[in-house]
Amino acid sequence: MAYLLGYDLTEYDIDIIDCLTNYRGVKPYHLAIMKYGVNYTNSQEKTIYKYLRKLLDQKLLAKYKLQDGSEGSMYYLTSKGYELAKDLFNIEEGKRE
Numbered sequence: 001m002a003y004l005l006g007y008d009l010t011e012y013d014i015d016i017i018d019c020l021t022n023y024r025g026v027k028p029y030h031l032a033i034m035k036y037g038v039n040y041t042n043s044q045e046k047t048i049y050k051y052l053r054k055l056l057d058q059k060l061l062a063k064y065k066l067q068d069g070s071e072g073s074m075y076y077l078t079s080k081g082y083e084l085a086k087d088l089f090n091i092e093e094g095k096r097e
Contacts, residue, residue, distance in 0.1 A: 005087055007058055012051050014088060017060065017077065021085045025064070025076040028052060060084060 003009075009017075019026065019034060028048045032040040035048070052075055055061040060081035063073040077085060085091065 005084060007060065007084065008054075010051075012047075013055060016048075016051055016055060017081060017085050018089065020061070020075065020077045020081070021089065021091070025074045027072050027074055029072075055081070 015035065016031060019031060023030075028045060031048045031052075032045045036044045052061060052063075056063065056075075059078060061075050062078050063075045065073050
């Protein structure tokens with residue numbers, strides 16, 4: 001693990017932040033499919049949860065418990081996480097590409 005811009009981040013963490021920058025909000029199984037393909041294992045999905053928890057603890061992500069019959073939670077960047085993503089990926093304010 002390395003400290004990057006004041007946060008304890010790995011390449012795996014940065015991949016999750018990149019995904020959430022592009023997709024706004026995802027469920028953990030979406031991340032597993034993007035990272036490992038449709039035939040991901042339970043172990044790989046648990047790895048996703050481990051990294052999500054770490055990013056939640058650093059207040060870079062938040063989660064929203066889905067309702068109305070949907071199971072699980074949707075994860076998204078907090079404003080702190082989005083500011084970090086702008087620095088990591090050189091996103092200019094107002095840029096839409």
